Amino acid sequence: MSDSPEPDEEQAPGDPFEEIVAAERDRDPDLAVIEAGSRTLRAQSGAQRVDDLPARPADPAVDRALREVEAELATRWPETKLDPSVIRIQALMDVLGEPQRSYPSIHITGTNGKTSTGRMIEALLAAFDLRTGRYSSPHVQSITERISLDGAPIPAERFVAAYEDIKPYVDLVDARQDYRLSFFEVMTGMAYAAFADAPVDVAIVEVGMGGTWDATNVIDAQVAVITPISLDHTERLGDTPAKIAVEKSGIIKPDARVVLAQQPVEAASVVLRRAVEVDATVAREGLEFGVVAREVAVGGQLLTLRGLGGDYTDVFLPLYGEHMAHNAAVALAAVEAFFGVGEGRAPGPLDADIVRSAFASVTSPGRLEVVRTSPTVILDGAHNPGGATAAAAAVTEAFGFSRLVGVVGASAGKDVRGLLEAFEPVLTEVVITENSAHRAMDADALAAVAVEVFGEERVQVEPRLDDALEAAVALAEEEGEYAGAGVLVTGSIITVGEARLLLGRNR
Incomplete structure (x- = not known):
């Protein structure tokens, strides 16, 4: 429950990605990789650093x-x-x-x-x-x-x-x-x-x-x-x-x-x-x-x-x-x-x-973590105004994007207005989504707050996280030169974890 989100932010003890995986298999029965995600994201994703999080066990009995x-x-x-x-x-x-x-x-x-x-x-x-x-x-x-x-x-x-x-x-x-x-x-x-x-x-x-x-x-x-x-x-x-x-x-x-x-x-x-x-x-x-x-x-x-x-x-x-x-x-x-x-x-x-x-030698997965390039995609589990303020300042200082698109999925009961207000000065547009946890805030409800903070023209709603990632990448690519644009996935450590899987980490 970023850097580091309060660790009691709810995360279901079971596998949080089953709903996404199942939905993607329904849409594409011939899916070659277990991680869900659009064909665009699968084709373009590229990890920059050696992963230090565990995948599901290879041994079926252990899994x-x-x-x-x-x-x-x-x-x-x-x-x-x-x-x-x-x-x-x-x-x-x-x-x-x-x-x-x-x-x-x-x-x-x-x-x-x-x-x-x-x-x-x-x-x-x-x-x-x-x-x-x-x-x-x-x-x-x-x-x-x-x-x-x-x-x-x-x-x-x-x-x-x-x-x-x-x-x-x-x-x-x-x-x-x-x-x-x-x-x-x-x-x-x-x-x-x-x-x-x-x-x-x-x-x-x-x-x-x-x-x-x-x-x-x-x-x-x-x-x-x-x-x-x-x-x-x-x-x-x-x-x-x-x-x-x-x-x-x-x-x-x-x-x-x-x-x-x-x-x-x-x-x-x-x-x-x-x-x-x-x-x-x-x-x-x-x-x-x-x-x-x-x-x-x-x-x-x-x-x-x-x-x-x-x-x-x-x-x-x-x-x-x-x-x-x-x-x-x-x-x-x-x-x-x-x-x-x-x-x-x-x-x-x-x-x-x-x-x-x-x-x-230090790594901190899901905390201002760069997981792909062209365009650059950054994951940060900030879920409160303090974490969002720190993340926004860090992204501005380290990357200097000319265009930064946010993908935000939050948990119900959080100070989402404060979080969005902290990110508003650095995000050109925001794609509102939701993760698969049962405490995920409804995308439409979160979008209503986002419209009040960003204005309607800067807000897009994609309830499915894979669609939201694809939409954000498309918006970033409108910049023409990838080096000037980026995507920041944030709002919840659960959203970040699911995005990490969607983007091909730990295959």
Whole structure:
């Protein structure tokens, strides 16, 4: 639930692309590739970078087993139905033997930037020869992405085994509670058990929503990371940055080190009060660490970062946007805090060459990800105004398109007006669509808002995502020279994941 969308944005636990695939097969029974998409898109699509997301398992038996697990998980409360309590997950951890206490952890909360920051932390720790486990949500294409070991999504057969290992204990807890464990609670239990079984040297854990009562908050993380807080999920977390910060600061444990990204003043004040209450130490972006300099480079940006132990120059980050530079600064400070930099255990900076190598290897699928050229198609899972503002600025800075066509499909209940208003200055036209999730906002309803923001002449409606992509490509190609035009697919990580499949990724 961009950079990183709040991971509780609903994503059906099962395969989200079946409706599209089935519809396309009806239209073209001789379809040669499993991914749906127009003939134009199939012919023209071209990946630019090595993919790091898993395809469906090649072994039919493994694929069938994975689908069965997804189907079982889908019978539980989805991520959007929450009970503000950690009682059930604590009960599961108890019967599992507290696996989450067998390794140190870094806990990440915030509104935007969590997933990319977590991936950067993961790359840095791995570069220093630590075995990592990372838990994140939602997934872009495969449910296995949620649990990563050694920087890669857990193999499907291992995912199935993790589920089968804890299932008897899940059933035991279900029988003792008023409500069964939710989808997210079971996934969290699987991740913590898988990390203990591996075993990992350190776990990087992203919250599902908020912090205090999030299912992940049964760890005692020695480092708590809080990425930028803005308004999202206000019906559950509160309608001001300060109220939201109260929930998110709940991940701060006694004597922890807190790495605090730049925040609204009222949110920062809440976090600092919580840190004082539990005797935690805070490192603040802009004071103890931060971005010293940045310049746009081919394929990303070149940074100078100030860490807790000193400056790191000539750091190439193959991701776009000022917000990604700030995520990098937060990630670096988190890893320094983990190693004890600045507190006596490691007074000086980390090895700069290792830091440079780690950042150069970072990827973040679905976050300003270029997936094809001629014309350029970019995917970004922004689903709230804060994420949209960052994405719009990054696209403008890195690409400078003379014409940029948006493809927008959002989830119901989101601040779609705020999202569209953030994108309006950079999008020449917008094609409104919807994804296959049951919480997808109706295309006509979204288009009505888009017309108010963009004007009727700049809005086109294509309810099917494949048709929307084809229409956007056609509009971009009207520019004549591909280099001057582009397509931005956004509005939901679900829309981005389905577009990624349609455009031929992970065949």
